[in-house]
Amino acid sequence: MAKRKPTIHEVAHLAKVGIGTVSRVLNNHPSVRTETRERVLAAMSSLGYSPNPHARRVAGGRSYTISLILPVISTEFYNRLLEGIEQVLSEERYEIALFPIFSPLRLQRYLESRSLAYQTDGLLVASQGLAHLLPNQRFPTERPVVLVDAHSPRYDSAFVDNYLGGQMAAQHLAAFPGELFAIQMQEELDEVMRNTVGQERVAGFRDGLARVGRSLPDAHIFVSRFSAEGGRLALQHFMRLSRPPYNIFAGADLLALGVLEEAERQGLEIGEQVRLLGFDGHTWTEARGLSTLSQPIEEMGAEAARMLLERIRGYKGSPRARRFEPTLVVRSSTQDHTVYAD
Amino acid sequence: MAKRKPTIHEVAHLAKVGIGTVSRVLNNHPSVRTETRERVLAAMSSLGYSPNPHARRVAGGRSYTISLILPVISTEFYNRLLEGIEQVLSEERYEIALFPIFSPLRLQRYLESRSLAYQTDGLLVASQGLAHLLPNQRFPTERPVVLVDAHSPRYDSAFVDNYLGGQMAAQHLAAFPGELFAIQMQEELDEVMRNTVGQERVAGFRDGLARVGRSLPDAHIFVSRFSAEGGRLALQHFMRLSRPPYNIFAGADLLALGVLEEAERQGLEIGEQVRLLGFDGHTWTEARGLSTLSQPIEEMGAEAARMLLERIRGYKGSPRARRFEPTLVVRSSTQDHTVYAD
DNA sequence: TTTCAGGGTGGAAACGCTTTCTTGCAAAAT
DNA sequence: ATTTTGCAAGAAAGCGTTTCCACCCTGAAA
Numbered sequence: 001m002a003k004r005k006p007t008i009h010e011v012a013h014l015a016k017v018g019i020g021t022v023s024r025v026l027n028n029h030p031s032v033r034t035e036t037r038e039r040v041l042a043a044m045s046s047l048g049y050s051p052n053p054h055a056r057r058v059a060g061g062r063s064y065t066i067s068l069i070l071p072v073i074s075t076e077f078y079n080r081l082l083e084g085i086e087q088v089l090s091e092e093r094y095e096i097a098l099f100p101i102f103s104p105l106r107l108q109r110y111l112e113s114r115s116l117a118y119q120t121d122g123l124l125v126a127s128q129g130l131a132h133l134l135p136n137q138r139f140p141t142e143r144p145v146v147l148v149d150a151h152s153p154r155y156d157s158a159f160v161d162n163y164l165g166g167q168m169a170a171q172h173l174a175a176f177p178g179e180l181f182a183i184q185m186q187e188e189l190d191e192v193m194r195n196t197v198g199q200e201r202v203a204g205f206r207d208g209l210a211r212v213g214r215s216l217p218d219a220h221i222f223v224s225r226f227s228a229e230g231g232r233l234a235l236q237h238f239m240r241l242s243r244p245p246y247n248i249f250a251g252a253d254l255l256a257l258g259v260l261e262e263a264e265r266q267g268l269e270i271g272e273q274v275r276l277l278g279f280d281g282h283t284w285t286e287a288r289g290l291s292t293l294s295q296p297i298e299e300m301g302a303e304a305a306r307m308l309l310e311r312i313r314g315y316k317g318s319p320r321a322r323r324f325e326p327t328l329v330v331r332s333s334t335q336d337h338t339v340y341a342d
Numbered sequence: 343m344a345k346r347k348p349t350i351h352e353v354a355h356l357a358k359v360g361i362g363t364v365s366r367v368l369n370n371h372p373s374v375r376t377e378t379r380e381r382v383l384a385a386m387s388s389l390g391y392s393p394n395p396h397a398r399r400v401a402g403g404r405s406y407t408i409s410l411i412l413p414v415i416s417t418e419f420y421n422r423l424l425e426g427i428e429q430v431l432s433e434e435r436y437e438i439a440l441f442p443i444f445s446p447l448r449l450q451r452y453l454e455s456r457s458l459a460y461q462t463d464g465l466l467v468a469s470q471g472l473a474h475l476l477p478n479q480r481f482p483t484e485r486p487v488v489l490v491d492a493h494s495p496r497y498d499s500a501f502v503d504n505y506l507g508g509q510m511a512a513q514h515l516a517a518f519p520g521e522l523f524a525i526q527m528q529e530e531l532d533e534v535m536r537n538t539v540g541q542e543r544v545a546g547f548r549d550g551l552a553r554v555g556r557s558l559p560d561a562h563i564f565v566s567r568f569s570a571e572g573g574r575l576a577l578q579h580f581m582r583l584s585r586p587p588y589n590i591f592a593g594a595d596l597l598a599l600g601v602l603e604e605a606e607r608q609g610l611e612i613g614e615q616v617r618l619l620g621f622d623g624h625t626w627t628e629a630r631g632l633s634t635l636s637q638p639i640e641e642m643g644a645e646a647a648r649m650l651l652e653r654i655r656g657y658k659g660s661p662r663a664r665r666f667e668p669t670l671v672v673r674s675s676t677q678d679h680t681v682y683a684d
Numbered sequence: 685t686t687t688c689a690g691g692g693t694g695g696a697a698a699c700g701c702t703t704t705c706t707t708g709c710a711a712a713a714t
Numbered sequence: 715a716t717t718t719t720g721c722a723a724g725a726a727a728g729c730g731t732t733t734c735c736a737c738c739c740t741g742a743a744a
Contacts, residue, residue: 007730018694023732031691050456054405055730057396058699062732065458072414072442079444095458100414100442102421116407116437119395229571229600258571349700360724365702373722397700400729 006047015043026051028093053095066308067117069099069110070126071195073226076254076282077297081126081148084301092309094121101127113140122308124148125155128195144311148304151321156311158304158322162197165293165326166204167211169249169277172291172328174212176275178245181220182206183234183255198251201279205249224255231258232265235274239266244273253278253285253292260288260333276333279326289332296324348389357385368393408650409459411441411452412468413537415568418596418624419639423468423490426643434651436463443469455482464650466490467497470537486653490646493663498653500646500664504539507635507668508546509553511591511619514633514670516554518617520587523562524548525576525597540593543621547591566597573600574607577616581608586615595620595627595634602630602675618675621668631674638666 008026012019017040024032025040032040043049057063068085070078082096089096099117101107110117111134117123123145130150137154139145147157173180182205185198206216222237224230231250235258238246246268250256256278263274270276270289278285281294303322350368354361359382366374367382374382385391399405408431412420428438441459443449452459453476459465465487472492479496481487489499515522524547527540548558564579566572573592577600580588588610592598598620605616612618612631620627623636645664 009730012694019731020694020696020733021692024693027732031693033692036692048455050461052400052730053458053461054396054399055699056732058394058400058701058729059731060699060733063396072417075414075444079448082444082448097458098440098442100440102417102424106421106424114392116439225570227569227571228567229569229575233571233574351700361701362703362725363723366723369702375722378722394700397729398702400699400731401701401703403702403729 005052006049008049008051011040011043011047011049014047015040062121062312063119064093065095065097065120066122066124066312067097067099067120068124068126069101069117069130072100072102073195074252074254077280078126080282080297081301084298085124085148085305087298088302088305088309094309107133111140118143122146122312124304124308126150128197144308146304146308146311148301152319154319156304156307156320156322158300158307158324160295160297160300160324160326162200162326163204163207165279165295166201166206166249167208168204168293168326168328169201169279170205170208170212170214172330172334173247173249173275173277174209174214176245176247176334178247178275179220179242180209180214180216181222181234181238181246181248182216183222183224183231183248183250183259185251185255186223186225201251202249226252226254228254228258228261231255231260232262233258235259235262235266235268244268245275246273247275248277250276250278253280253282253290256285256290256292256333257288260290271332271335274333281327281329285329286331291331291334292329293326294329295326300324347394348391350391350393352389353382353385353391356389357382404654405462406435407437407439407462408464408466408647408654409439409441409462410466410468411443411459411472414442414444415537419622420468422624422639423643426640427466427490427647429640430644430647430651436651453482460485464488464654466646466650468492470539486650488646488650488653490643494661496661498646498649498662498664500642500649500666502637502639502642502666502668504542504668505546505549507621507637508543508548508591509550510546510635510668510670511543511621512547512550512554512556514672514676515589515591515617515619516551516556518587518589518676520589520617521562521584522551522556522558523564523576523580523588523590524558525564525566525573525590525592525601527593527597528565528567543593544591568594568596570596570600570603573597573602574604575600577601577604577608577610586610587617588615589617590619592618592620595622595624595632598627598632598634598675599630602632613674613677616675623669623671627671628673633673633676634671635668636671637668642666 008019008022012022017036021032021036022040025037053063053065086096097120099110109115118141122143123139125145126148128150137152145155147155149159151157151159182202184202188195202221209216219241222234224234248259250259256276259276260270263270268274278290278292281292285292307320350361350364354364359378363374364382367379431438439462441452451457460483464485465481467487468490470492487497489497491501493499493501524544526544530537544563551558561583564576566576590601592601598618601618602612605612610616620632620634623634627634649662
């Protein structure tokens with residue numbers, strides 16, 4: 001029992017070819033006849049074979065695995081990001097090893113050079129404040145590093161312009177009658193987990209409002225942890241401050257969800273007494289009729305993955321920064337039925 | 343540039359020994375003379391040598407890595423669990439590869455037999471409903487599997503008795519005057535993410551109350567997502583139902599934190615008008631004076647890790663179940679200053 | 685018909701280690 | 715003095731891959 005995993009030799013034997021040919025099939029080498037390739041692939045799947053990444057690394061210098069370091073907050077966002085990354089990498093038969101940052105301590109472990117995180121072919125880092133923590137702002141590795149949803153002059157990066165998103169929110173919401181409000185994601189207390197995304201979005205909102213002659217009083221900004229319940233508390237808070245209609249920019253779709261829930265509880269009509277704009281563009285927003293600033297999360301992840309692959313393959317240029325812009329998606333939560341001068 | 347890393351051969355040559363001896367030094371093999379060992383160590387540090395982990399894994403036939411599959415909810419709990427597991431494994435030169443379940447889709451990928459998760463020496467699975475999803479309730483691997491914070495007759499497991507914890511909460515809180523309330527963690531809608539922990543705790547609470555002749559009306563159970571804000575909403579809800587004092591069993595410390603925050607906002611005194619008992623025993627509860635049912639999370643993780651190591655080393659016995667019990671920690675949140683008959 | 689090019693393939697060597705086998709040698713036992 | 719024991723350490727055989735070289739074809743060019 002406990003039969004060992006099949007090796008390339010067993011595949012070769014079953015397919016009646018040499019091990020060299022099996023290896024060529026594994027690596028998509030062009031000079032393998034289609035008929036041979038198929039026989040080998042059939043043998044592989046019949047044996048349940050998968051190559052040993054460590055042996056690949058020893059022999060060829062590549063393990064066909066990359067590391068993704070990411071925080072464990074805001075899971076829907078990271079889930080989509082992962083999806084985008086995986087899309088690109090799986091086409092190239094790359095695997096992803098995840099390094100979720102559960103705590104500052106755990107992060108420190110990841111940053112030690114002997115960590116498993118550095119034993120792969122490259123690093124994808126999805127954490128804002130992370131680069132700033134490192135000595136010389138560099139990760140302790142010779143292998144390529146690409147930042148995603150973050151920015152640094154040292155490394156390739158792909159990120160969304162959150163400030164711009166805030167401005168777009170301002171432009172959209174300022175057109176409606178009624179007072180303006182914002183819900184901002186609380187910044188983590190810990191330096192290590194620092195995440196300024198919420199700040200950037202609200203700053204853009206405030207500045208965007210200023211540009212059209214409106215101002216956002218500090219009292220109209222509700223700071224909340226990242227949860228739907230936070231959105232509910234925010235609406236309760238706003239209701240104590242003033243009367244409808246409320247024009248609310250929620251710093252994230254999840255916060256907006258709480259506003260929707262609480263509005264329903266309070267009997268406020270969405271699109272009339274409460275105009276609500278989220279941020280993220282998660283799929284469920286469509287069903288809920290929630291207007292939102294849609295981020296191209298998957299594309300951002302895919303682009304980061306592509307840049308990393310290029311680096312792994314030897315590209316040596318200076319760091320590239322790919323900026324993505326959110327898109328305003330208007331739904332019923334900011335489309336009321338009354339008509340006013342336009 | 344990029345001079346190649348020194349290998350075991352160069353170390354052996356410099357220290358004037360064979361490569362076998364260098365390897366023995368690396369692996370703390372006892373039969374190396376102290377004098378020889380020191381010569382080898384000196385050679386290593388003078389060359390800046392560090393062993394190639396991939397080569398070790400290929401040659402040794404082991405990956406010196408185990409997989410930990412876990413959900414990404416309730417991060418403090420899992421952080422502590424990880425800590426306990428790592429404690430044991432790092433002593434044995436083992437690394438942990440994490441497989442966080444971000445979504446049902448991602449879980450399905452982990453369960454496919456060709457996943458990276460199965461490229462390691464063993465599996466540690468910290469997810470309640472997971473075993474039930476599998477064909478024949480077995481993971482598609484010949485490697486050893488141990489469940490932690492979960493239970494199944496098929497595999498070794500280490501878990502905390504949540505129902506008992508609920509009963510202990512009942513016994514403690516029923517002694518105080520005033521009405522009784524509970525906050526229960528919402529079950530995930532998704533079958534895959536199913537987590538009955540919240541249910542078990544509240545069920546124990548209800549049954550424990552029944553035993554002493556008290557009952558817990560359904561209206562006194564507030565079901566909330568897992569967030570501090572959920573606790574705040576819960577207290578608001580209870581305040582609408584009845585007057586102080588409130589005796590509240592929060593299904594998790596994080597929910598209790600929200601109750602603390604909201605009580606402060608509402609001017610209710612903890613320990614007097616609000617008696618509050620959490621569940622988990624996280625470290626911050628001490629500073630906040632929160633009574634709680636402390637779970638031996640680290641020990642549970644450590645025990646699971648030990649069982650897995652034994653299996654990896656060839657232990658063949660039938661599945662073992664290790665049950666842990668929570669401990670009641672009484673602090674000021676359930677120690678009021680008034681005196682009544684005891 | 686012969687020569688040549690080049691695609692397709694098998695197998696040996698290499699990657700950097702661990703592990704087993706073997707030998708050398710000194711101390712203990714006969 | 716001879717045999718036995720056991721520890722230390724070198725040599726060599728793997729581990730599961732990639733890569734390179736040599737060889738065999740087949741078909742086009744001469």
